Amino acid sequence: MGKSTTPSFVTELPLVVNSRSEKELLSRFQAGRQLYNALLSEAMTRMNLVRNSQAYQEAKKIPKTETKKRQKAFQEARIAYRYSDYDLQAYATVVSNQSRWIGSKVDSNTQQKLATRAFKASEKVMFGQAKRVRFKVSSRLRSLEGKTNKQGIRWSNNQFVWGKLKLKAIINPLNLVTQHGLNAPIKLVRILWRELNGKRRWYVQLVCEGKPFIKPKNTVSDGLIGLDLNLHNLAFVGDEQAGLLPFAEGVPDLSREIRRLQRRMERSRRANNPDNYYPSFKARKGRKQILKKGKAKKGKRQWRISQIYGLSARQKRELERKRTAYARTQNRRLVNEVLRHGKHIKTEKVSLKGWQKRFGKAIGAKSPSFVQSELKRKAENANGSFIAFSTQTTALSQTHLTGERIKKSLSERIHDDVTGVIMQRDLFSAYLSRFVEDNKLSCADAQFEYPRSESILKGAWESFDLQMAKRVGASESPQLVVTSTPAEPFPLKLGKISQIAIPKGFGRQANSHS
Incomplete structure (x- = not known):
């Protein structure tokens, strides 16, 4: 008998994070990323062993009309190679105990959730829902979550708590949607980060039990x-x-601005990596001869990135994010x-x-x-x-x-x-x-x-x-008029609120030296 499910909804709040807290969060995300990659590699190894086993091949020959017999045969093939969510969670404990740094940064509940995440990714490949899995680079893992709100990553006293780390959230008392989520029972808590205007911003998501708040007009x-x-x-x-x-x-296209940034990025990359491209050549277009630039060589992994390229890439990501959000x-x-x-x-x-x-x-x-x-x-x-x-x-x-x-x-x-x-x-x-x-x-x-x-x-x-x-x-303006986005729910009545915490006395010291 499966677990009983109850309706859920998500309440998201921005967090106030200083430089010290952000450094600790990034180190914990780095530990979680390394653990996830290790778990994903082990899950794929066990999945391939199961798929290539004799028991699995025999189970595939059983007619689909014999449902119970077929399921039991597949289950026995999995048990033989310990390919299950529970076994992968046990392996996560072993890996974290062997690496003290991971064990000190990531709690046991978060370790188990990462194991479940890796197991489900491998299952998609096994069932033909995906062709391959993706291992996380440092900028790809953007969220971590716990299993319950009792320990590990949790929400307590209107603040985010993860071990000794405690972060305050920006809460609008006039927002009925936010207040509805804070008053509902919390199943689990998730922390994530997004890049807004080239800067990292942290958010907490409360997975609450019940149904979301519905506005009267909706x-x-x-x-x-x-x-x-x-x-x-x-x-x-x-x-x-x-x-x-x-x-x-009413959403601006912004495709012209994005193409302009892409051309600038390509010019910068060609100028800094001439050996990674094939030489230019002349080609005939109608009666004219034009000079075509060579394509990038395949297999080249050494790329020099300039500051102009990085700035253009951030501007491009920001335009795409705004367009998607609106x-x-x-x-x-x-x-x-x-x-x-x-x-x-x-x-x-x-x-x-x-x-x-x-x-x-x-x-x-x-x-x-x-x-x-x-x-x-x-x-x-x-x-x-x-x-x-x-x-x-x-x-x-x-x-x-x-x-x-x-x-x-x-x-x-x-x-x-x-x-x-x-x-x-x-x-x-x-x-x-x-x-x-x-x-x-x-x-x-x-x-x-x-x-x-x-x-x-x-x-x-x-x-x-x-x-x-x-x-x-009426011609549509290509520029965005509104500066706030759905990912930045800051009310005007609360005044100017920053997600970056500044220690007390910092401004006074700066003024005294000036």
Whole structure:
């Protein structure tokens, strides 16, 4: 019998960290990184032994219909080579005891969580969900967590505690979301760091028991929603409301600035590493001869990095972080807008990975997969449903109200139905998805209900055209106007708050010497 699970949510708070505390945190993260790499190497070794064993090969031959016998055979193959989460946790204790430095920096609970993390990574390779594992470099391990809130990494008296290390958090007493998380029972605590404006900032995440705080404006109604996703927009049709909403609305692209920084980085790297590139050559482009620069040589690991390259790389990471943060904020607002009109969602099962291969930049900027996953998660948490039906049996973009299918290209955004109905293509597909049951479209019901829904569909189409006209008329600024991000929830009423702790008397001493 599996463990009983209870709903959870995360409350994140920024920490106030001075230079001494940050040095101690970095040393503990370095110890955790080395332990994780050792555990991951051992997990992959044991996994390969299990996969190449005779018992495992015999277990694969057992028919899948004999479920219990097949599971027992696989389990015996794992036990023979001690490939389990529990055995890897025992190995973590052995490694930490042999290395006193790791044992002094990382507590036993955190060691066990790192072992579980490494074991799950190796299992993904074993089950074919991943091709390989990734060992952590110093900048890749960005979070550590405990098992409970009783010992090790924990939250006590409104501060972060890890052994002798105690850090204060920035708490806004007026924030209802934060207060709801602080008053809920805490399952475990996680510490992580992010890079903001080229500087490291530390945060604590409290994994709380219960359901998250829902703002009054984000209430979820009990209704049916037909959904249609494309690269740039989301069309939904509810019982009394419809809409065609763009992904990441108002978020600047910043692609021009990022490309400029990439060119600067490449020029700097070529100037400092001329031996790592093939020589330039002349090539013909039409009637002209142009000089093409040679590509980087494969296998070269010695690279000289200048200060200009490091500065440009930090600026590029910051632009990408801001763009991602603002896009996620806008997409979360879009998800809340859809759920206000219904929590029972029906949509086509589209291949988002196929979209990523064909339209990589558009998918990265708009994140339709993030919207889909958030809709599913929030709808199911609200006791709703998220049904994804097959596109092959329905073909909503080609189907008319009479049931006839007529193919049309992706560039045709207007659906001209054989019954005389003219509607925006995505809105019409979202409307038809409301009448799909068991991967089959009921065209009779859709045709019967259409006169009642035609007014809300036309209203959504008109409002979308007005938004597009405003967007084309007003040029979007490539620079970000807002300076705070969702990762920096500092309220204006609290005044200026810094995450860097300054010892008392530091300013007075500086003033006395000046």
